[in-house]
Amino acid sequence: MAEREVLLEVKNLKKYFKVDKGIIRRNIKYVKAVDDISFKIYKGETLGLVGESGCGKSTTGRTIIRLYDVTDGEVIFDGAEIGQMSEHELKPFRKRIQMIFQDPYASLNTRMTVSDIIGEPLDIHGLASGDNRQEKIFELLERVGLSKMHASRYPHEFSGGQRQRIGIARALAVNPDFIICDEPISALDVSIQAQVVNMLEDLQTEFGLTYLFIAHDLSMVKHISDRIGVMYLGKMAEIAGSNELYEKPLHPYTQALLSAIPIPDPEVTRAKQRIILEGDVPSPINPPSGCRFRTRCIYAFDKCKEIEPELKEVSPEHFVACHLMDEKV
Amino acid sequence: MSEKLLDVKDLYTSFYTHLGEVQAIRGVSFHLNRGEALGIVGESGSGKSVTSLSVMKLLQHPGKVKSGQIIFKGEDIVPKSNKEMMAIRGDQIAMIFQDPMTSLNPVYTIGNQIMEAVIKHQGLSKTDARAKAIEMLTLVGIPSPDQRVDNFPHEFSGGMRQRAMIAIALSCQPDLLIADEPTTALDVTIQAQILELLKELKDKVNTAIILITHDLGVVADVCSRIVVMYGGLIMEEGSAEDVFYNPSHPYTMGLIKSIPRLDLNEKHRLIPIPGTPPDLLNPPTGCPFATRCPYAMQVCIKELPKFYTTNEGHRAACWLLDPEAPTVETTGGVKRGGK
Numbered sequence: 149m150a151e152r153e154v155l156l157e158v159k160n161l162k163k164y165f166k167v168d169k170g171i172i173r174r175n176i177k178y179v180k181a182v183d184d185i186s187f188k189i190y191k192g193e194t195l196g197l198v199g200e201s202g203c204g205k206s207t208t209g210r211t212i213i214r215l216y217d218v219t220d221g222e223v224i225f226d227g228a229e230i231g232q233m234s235e236h237e238l239k240p241f242r243k244r245i246q247m248i249f250q251d252p253y254a255s256l257n258t259r260m261t262v263s264d265i266i267g268e269p270l271d272i273h274g275l276a277s278g279d280n281r282q283e284k285i286f287e288l289l290e291r292v293g294l295s296k297m298h299a300s301r302y303p304h305e306f307s308g309g310q311r312q313r314i315g316i317a318r319a320l321a322v323n324p325d326f327i328i329c330d331e332p333i334s335a336l337d338v339s340i341q342a343q344v345v346n347m348l349e350d351l352q353t354e355f356g357l358t359y360l361f362i363a364h365d366l367s368m369v370k371h372i373s374d375r376i377g378v379m380y381l382g383k384m385a386e387i388a389g390s391n392e393l394y395e396k397p398l399h400p401y402t403q404a405l406l407s408a409i410p411i412p413d414p415e416v417t418r419a420k421q422r423i424i425l426e427g428d429v430p431s432p433i434n435p436p437s438g439c440r441f442r443t444r445c446i447y448a449f450d451k452c453k454e455i456e457p458e459l460k461e462v463s464p465e466h467f468v469a470c471h472l473m474d475e476k477v
Numbered sequence: 478m479s480e481k482l483l484d485v486k487d488l489y490t491s492f493y494t495h496l497g498e499v500q501a502i503r504g505v506s507f508h509l510n511r512g513e514a515l516g517i518v519g520e521s522g523s524g525k526s527v528t529s530l531s532v533m534k535l536l537q538h539p540g541k542v543k544s545g546q547i548i549f550k551g552e553d554i555v556p557k558s559n560k561e562m563m564a565i566r567g568d569q570i571a572m573i574f575q576d577p578m579t580s581l582n583p584v585y586t587i588g589n590q591i592m593e594a595v596i597k598h599q600g601l602s603k604t605d606a607r608a609k610a611i612e613m614l615t616l617v618g619i620p621s622p623d624q625r626v627d628n629f630p631h632e633f634s635g636g637m638r639q640r641a642m643i644a645i646a647l648s649c650q651p652d653l654l655i656a657d658e659p660t661t662a663l664d665v666t667i668q669a670q671i672l673e674l675l676k677e678l679k680d681k682v683n684t685a686i687i688l689i690t691h692d693l694g695v696v697a698d699v700c701s702r703i704v705v706m707y708g709g710l711i712m713e714e715g716s717a718e719d720v721f722y723n724p725s726h727p728y729t730m731g732l733i734k735s736i737p738r739l740d741l742n743e744k745h746r747l748i749p750i751p752g753t754p755p756d757l758l759n760p761p762t763g764c765p766f767a768t769r770c771p772y773a774m775q776v777c778i779k780e781l782p783k784f785y786t787t788n789e790g791h792r793a794a795c796w797l798l799d800p801e802a803p804t805v806e807t808t809g810g811v812k813r814g815g816k
Contacts, residue, residue, distance in 0.1 A: 200667075339732060342735035342749035346749055364665070408666045409665055409739055
C-alpha cells in the first residue's frame with residue numbers, strides 16, 4: 149500500500165477529570181476518562197471509534213478538538229502540535245477541525261435563526277459578509293438537502309433529521325478538512341439514519357473530508373468506516389480495518405462486543421454463537437490493575453492482573469492490546 | 478392452535494391536546510397467544526408505545542382510548558375501573574420500561590419493591606415475600622442476592638436495574654409481560670445479557686411477551702411474530718420469517734434496506750426512506766406511508782388500504798396487494814442464508 153498522508157496523530161493522549169469531595173473541594177481522585185491512547189487518522193479516511201458508554205470515545209473526540217484541555221500527550225494535526233496551543237494560536241485550526249454533535253436538539257441555539265446559526269462561523273472567521281454571506285448560507289442549506297426558505301426559521305420548526313442537517317451545514321461552513329462526528333445519528337429514527345449517513349458519505353467524496361466517527365452502533369460504524377478503533381475504559385483495545393476487525397477480531401472484548409449485536413435476520417441471529425460477558429464495566433475512577441478488561445475476560449490469566457498490555461501491531465495495520473497475542477494460545 | 482391470551486380489536490387511542498386531537502392509534506387489531514413472543518416494531522410516533530399503554534390502561538391525561546376492545550383472557554378490559562385494573566396490573570399483566578432508573582422508586586430498597594407486588598397480589602407474609610424477593614433476584618442473575626435485596630436503586634448499575642425491573646415484573650408470574658424498549662438505554666454487551674434473560678425466562682415462567690422496539694435486530698432475535706406499525710396503524714403482521722424474508726409492505730422493505738448489516742461485507746450504499754413520518758394531528762386520509770412510498774398510486778393517497786392476507790398469518794395493508802393493482806417489481810427483505 150502506498151504511503152498515506154497522516155492528517156491527525158494522537159500520541160499518548162490522557163484526559164483526567166478531577167473528582168472533588170467535601171466543602172473545601174479537596175481533590176481526591178481522578179476519573180481517567182482517556183488514559184494513554186495513541187492512533188493515527190489518514191487523510192480522506194473515516195476512522196470509527198466504538199465502545200460502550202463511559203469508555204472515553206466522546207472524551208477523545210472532545211479533547212482532540214480542544215473542547216477539553218489535554219491532561220497529557222500530544223495531538224498533532226497536519227504536522228502541528230495543537231494539544232497545548234493557546235486559544236489564540238488555535239484559531240486557524242478551529243476552522244479546519246469541526247464537530248457534529250449527537251443531540252440535534254441541544255446543539256443548536258433555539259433563539260437563533262438557521263441563517264444565523266450557519267452564518268456564525270462565517271462571521272467569526274471573517275469568511276464572508278453581506279450578499280456573499282447570504283449566498284453561502286443558501287448554498288450550504290441546499291447542499292444538505294434543505295432549501296432557501298428554511299433560512300429564516302428557528303430550530304424548533306424542524307424535525308430531528310433536519311436539525312442534524314443544519315448542524316452539518318454549520319460544520320461545513322468554514323470548509324474544514326476534518327470533522328469529528330460524535331454519535332451523529334444515535335438520536336434519529338431508523339429510516340432517517342440512512343439519509344444522514346449517505347449524505348455524510350457524499351460530502352466526504354465531494355470535499356475530500358476526513359472523519360472521526362464516534363458511535364456505539366457497531367453496524368453503522370462498520371458501514372461508514374475504513375478503520376475502526378475499539379475502546380474500553382479509557383484504553384484502546386484494538387484498531388484494524390473495518391472488515392478485518394469484523395472477520396478476525398483478536399481482542400476478547402472486541403469478540404464479545406461483535407457477538408452481542410443482534411443481526412436483523414432471524415435465522416442468522418438465532419444461530420449466532422454469543423459470548424455473554426459477565427457483570428458490568430468497572431468504574432473509571434478505580435480501574436482494575438493490569439489489563440482493564442481482565443475482570444470480565446474469560447481468558448484472563450495472572451499476567452493480565454499484573455502488567456498492562458501494550459497496543460502492538462500483530463499483523464499489518466491491525467493493533468491489539470492483549471497478552472494473549474504474546475502467548476499465541 | 479394455541480389459546481388467545483390477548484385480542485386487541487379495532488383500537489383507537491387519541492390525545493386531546495390544546496392543538497387538537499392527536500390520533501395516536503387509528504384502528505389497530507392484533508392478538509397474542511399464550512407463551513408467545515410478539516414484537517411491535519416502529520419508529521417514534523408510530524403508536525407502538527401508546528398501544529402498550531392502552532393495554533395496560535396506563536394512558537395519562539389527555540390520552541384516551543376512543544373505541545375498540547382489548548380482550549385479555551376472555552374479558553374486555555377497556556370498561557374496567559382503575560381499581561379493577563390494579564388487581565390485574567402487576568399480577569397478570571406486567572410491564573418493563575426503557576429507563577430503569579426512572580421506573581424504580583429511589584427511596585425504597587429493591588427488595589421492598591419486589592415485596593410490594595407479591596404482598597399485594599399473592600397475600601404473602603413479609604418473611605415469605607422477602608424470601609420470594611431473594612428468589613426472584615437469583616432468577617434474574619443478580620450476584621449475592623441476599624445482600625443486594627437491601628440495596629437502593631442507585632446502588633445498582635443500569636443493567637442490574639433492568640434485571641431488578643424484570644424481577645419485579647415476573648414476581649407474580651404474569652401471563653403477559655410488556656417490554657417497552659427494554660434494552661435501548663443499555664450498552665450492547667448488557668443488552669445481550671438482558672435479551673438472553675428474557676428468552677430464558679419466557680420458557681421457564683411461560684410468560685407471553687410483547688416486545689416493543691425500533692431495533693430490527695432485537696426482534697429478529699427474540700420474537701416469533703412481528704407487527705410493524707407506522708403512523709398509528711399496523712402496516713404488516715406475520716411470523717419473523719415472513720416479515721424479514723418475504724416482506725409485503727413497502728415500509729417494511731424500506732426499513733430493512735435502510736439498515737446496515739454487520740455480517741455482510743460488501744460496501745454498498747444504504748437505501749434510505751425519503752421524507753419524514755406523517756403528523757398525526759392531521760393524519761393523511763390515505764395510507765400514511767404514501768408520501769414516502771416509491772410505489773405509491775393515486776388510490777394510496779385517497780383511501781386507506783385494507784389488509785390483504787398473503788399467506789397463513791401474514792397480512793399487510795397495502796394497495797399493491799389488491800388483485801386490481803398493477804404488478805410492480807418490489808425489492809426488499811433479507812435474502813435467506815445471509816450472503
